Amino acid sequence: MVLKNIKYAIRNISRPPVTRMYPEKPSELSDRFRGLQILDKSKCIGCGICANTCPNAAIKIVKAPIGPGSEKQRWFPQIDIGHCLFCGLCIDQCPKGALSSGKEYTKGLVKWHHKDMLMTPEKLAREVDLEKGDER
């Protein structure tokens, strides 16, 4: 009557559990996983197509120095993590291919204040460390 259920359950006991012990073992991400974007400052021309394409208006174009410790400034994108959907449309639409996908999705991205969530071009280009790079 219910014997097949019991047999299946007993057979299941011998199989190993499929639980992932987070956070001791981090979760495995696929190769195409879309995390925080990486900016290549040498290719970006500041056209603003990424800002127009973003469905949530999370990208703003701001002035930023072109390298660490440089005086010259150009226009670069700044992404608001609180609004970003991680859809990847900005990466696809960039005419010069300056944006690509990184793999960060929690480390360094979870902040208390909104102004820390605005990922400046320095953070996007990974010139400063994401976890420690706050102004305060």
Next chain:
Amino acid sequence: MEERLEPNEMIIHLGPQHPMQPGPFRLNLRLKGETVVDADIELGYIHKGIEKILENKTYLQGITIVDRICYLVALVNEECFVGCVEKLLDIEPPERSKYIRVILEELTRIQSHLLGIGEFAEFIGFVSMFMYAIRERENVVGLIDMVTGARITHSYLKFGGVRDDLPDGFKEKTLSVLNGLKKEIDNFEQMFHTDRIYRERTVGVGVLTADAAKNLGVSGPVLRATGVPFDIRKNEPYLVYKDLDFKVCTETAGDCFARVQVRLNEIRESIYILEQCLDQIPEGPLFPENSLYGRRTPVMRVPAGEVFHRVEDPRGEMGMYMVSDGSDRPYRVKIRGPYYPTLQALPPLIIGTTVADVASISGSMDGCTSEADR
């Protein structure tokens, strides 16, 4: 419904928050003891205004919005939207893109049906079945993740093709996952057929006749379980379904047992379709030749016109009616979701049954309330 309650009747709400619902809706029941005398549904608790949002976004941004109509079957929703726009633009994706789209949509169908079967078994008390189904579903979602980069809201389709090609090693991994899945589906089916308690709870419960289903506009596995062999993949083939060999699964009883059986059979048919696709897929470009449309979508001015396109969602027939006025934003998009008519079939079915059957019947409809409310 509140007027004139008899002395031994009461009204309870299987309300917006309930452990058994797949999404928030309010079901008012008028009970006499344990028997349902009258029933009423109220929707609208998860209305997001998607149709209005789509009027203010460009077509490319609309793909990410349409993803979120029903988050479990996001790729099928994208297919409906992208199909509409491709009809207006009069472009056609090449063969390889069509095959990739069919592969991903069938994988989506498999994982949605697995979740539906697991949830239904949980609603009648068989909690472990939900965990067994989720364990199988994880492998399938991992496959989709390998191709699109996300598990749930993919934004993977583009106008004229798909965003990325299939990765290396996809075919071998898919075939091994599907072989394991075939054995597990056989196990599930045997468990359902031989379990006496399960049969008592589902056979003869919530019988929907074919005429009532056709009158209300119900579609999908619920309609096919009443004996009507209507499947958009056969009646109005889109993509490459006319080159593939599969059969439409029907049952004649129309009760809860038949609906679950139809879903199990559909998983098997989807596995067969996937094996054919992986064999037949041709090499080639992902986007049409001599066209501006590629992975980077150009500035779009869609010619003015109206078009209607429908696809076979795992829950039924999904359709979109799009009106364009020549600019880069749609003028109006009307979405016809598959779960709204199925939910309207629920109150007549549950009158006369007990409260325990309400859970069983509404679980076998396998719904996503987010799609009914949009």
Next chain:
Amino acid sequence: MTVVIPDYIAPLIPWVRGIIGLVLIGAIFIAAMGAVWIERKLSADIQSRVGPCRVGKYGIFQLVADAIKLFTKEDIKPQNADSLLFNNANIFMIGSVFLVLVALPVGAVFINGVEYPLAVTEMDISVLYIEAVSALSIFGIFMVGYGSNSKYSLLGAFRNFARMVGYEVPLGISIISVAVMTGSLNIVDITSAQGLYWNIFLQPLGCFVFFVSLMADMGRLPFDQNESEEEIIAGWITEYSGMRFGLGFFAEYMHMVLGSFLVALLFLGGWNVPGFIANNSFLGLIAPTGFLLIKTIFVLMVIVGIRWVVPRFRIDQVVDLSWKKMFPLALLNLVWAVGLGLYLGA
């Protein structure tokens, strides 16, 4: 059976029994915690999960953390709840468990080949007393369901009555058939008289009927309509929060532990051991109680495991099962037991 007691021990016996009683009250709480731990770990194994694993090694102290959490929750009372019923319902449920503990033997020691059962009292009608007192918890559940003034609790309480009335009868009849075959209503006598031929081999049908009726009595799946989560949220205990809920929850698990004890004592041979172990002075002290505990834990695991692998009945199917199938089977078993008893006696 008569036990020879030396004279110098006789005045101390009431004190010994009192101390055993107090120890049992503490032990039953710990046993209920162990039962919940077994349930969570076994269900996790069946479902390919890892159960509690963070508090203590293998999650043994998870229940301590849960009890602390329950103590610190806000005590919510619905507005029109009946105070008398609402506040005192838990007392009935825990009280019925403690009253059963009065007569239930939890082991035995063999000193010089003579058997001393570890029980607080030894009544001549202890089996009847145990069954009658364990049925008091119906009142507790109904008080909870009716006094909460909520429609979901009411549905749960009514389903409870329909179920309990149907299953008390086969339960009683199967106990009577065991008593008839043994010739006594004293649970100590029934257990000792089994020797090495356990009652499950002599009355398999009786064991099956008793087991199914016991699961229905305790309210375990597939018979837990009164608290089915998917239909009526939490059934009879919806409006209870904090430690009130904790007491009801614990009472259900204590009832489960006591039920497994009953099955082990009446049908699985209790503490009977082969003669050579009984005459051994060291093993005679610990082996019989150890065997009884092993059998109890086995029955407990079966009861816990069945919950997670079968669906749930509808309430009219439950009533149908009890009157049309369990009751005739119980009567058949009674006839069989009477016949077998006469044959063995002759």
